[in-house]
Amino acid sequence: MAKIISVLNHKGGVGKTTTSIHIGRSLADMGQKVLVVDFDPQANATIHLGIQEPGKNIADAILRSEPLPYSEISDNFYLCEGSLELASAEKEFAGSVSVYIRLKKALSGIKDKFDYIFIDCPPSLGFFTINALVAANRALIVTNPTKLAIQGIPTVLDLIEEVQETNPELQLMGVLIADSEKLIASSVIEEHLRQEDFRVFDTVIRHYKHYKEASIVGQTVHDFAPTHKALEDYNNLAMEVMNG
Ligand SMILES: Nc1ncnc2c1ncn2[C@@H]1O[C@H](COP(=O)(O)OP(=O)(O)OP(=O)(O)O)[C@@H](O)[C@H]1O
Numbered sequence: 001m002a003k004i005i006s007v008l009n010h011k012g013g014v015g016k017t018t019t020s021i022h023i024g025r026s027l028a029d030m031g032q033k034v035l036v037v038d039f040d041p042q043a044n045a046t047i048h049l050g051i052q053e054p055g056k057n058i059a060d061a062i063l064r065s066e067p068l069p070y071s072e073i074s075d076n077f078y079l080c081e082g083s084l085e086l087a088s089a090e091k092e093f094a095g096s097v098s099v100y101i102r103l104k105k106a107l108s109g110i111k112d113k114f115d116y117i118f119i120d121c122p123p124s125l126g127f128f129t130i131n132a133l134v135a136a137n138r139a140l141i142v143t144n145p146t147k148l149a150i151q152g153i154p155t156v157l158d159l160i161e162e163v164q165e166t167n168p169e170l171q172l173m174g175v176l177i178a179d180s181e182k183l184i185a186s187s188v189i190e191e192h193l194r195q196e197d198f199r200v201f202d203t204v205i206r207h208y209k210h211y212k213e214a215s216i217v218g219q220t221v222h223d224f225a226p227t228h229k230a231l232e233d234y235n236n237l238a239m240e241v242m243n244g
């Protein structure tokens with residue numbers, strides 16, 4: 001059965017998209033078949049992966065109930081493109097009984113074709129993130145080691161608990177500390193997080209300018225800087241995820 005992983009946090013700019021595509025690509029390079037679903041109307045994952053000619057995308061599946069489209073980015077690594085058009089979905093389905101099962105329905109026909117499906121959520125806890133949690137069996141919270149970012153974690157945990165009432169398969173996979181700069185304050189916050197009663201991944205994603213640079217040219221660091229140590233972090237995270 002595919003692990004369907006919602007990558008979420010209502011805090012913006014914490015590394016959700018960077019994580020979705022880099023852990024996805026690391027797992028694909030390790031032989032796992034991986035799909036990233038760009039479920040954010042900002043379509044950052046799609047842009048980051050260098051899609052030049054927009055094709056069929058998530059809006060076709062969500063708004064028009066077409067089969068979920070996806071295309072191969074590199075060996076074993078597939079993307080369902082995002083689209084600004086998706087922004088209208090929330091309004092479109094407001095008040096409808098199926099409002100929060102749109103993505104679950106869209107994934108039902110294809111989920112068995114993959115080992116891992118990562119759903120890159122936008123920075124909100126509304127329509128998109130709830131749809132993602134209803135469709136998923138795992139939740140991965142990404143945070144930065146800053147006071148502001150970790151303050152929001154209890155709200156995310158509350159939403160996961162609420163969705164678990166109707167989706168008992170959903171489990172918190174863990175909290176990932178991303179974009180961590182070498183600051184004393186960061187290690188204090190990391191220590192504090194590790195005392196909580198939820199899993200915090202052993203791997204911490206360090207801050208390297210290579211992620212931003214790679215995104216500008218439409219690549220992951222796997223292709224942009226294949227020998228740089230930045231790659232170690234997402235490869236280590238991929239191993240942790242594979243080991244359960
Ligand atoms: N480990 C890192 N080191 C340095 N820069 C990073 C790192 N991770 C992410 N970034 C940069 O930080 C910015 C925000 O990252 P990203 O888009 O992944 O966050 P996000 O949580 O998906 O944002 P949003 O909430 O808008 O969807 C990007 O410019 C990205 O390149």
Ligand SMILES: [Mg+2]
Nearest residue numbers: 016017040044
């Ligand atoms: Mg994002």
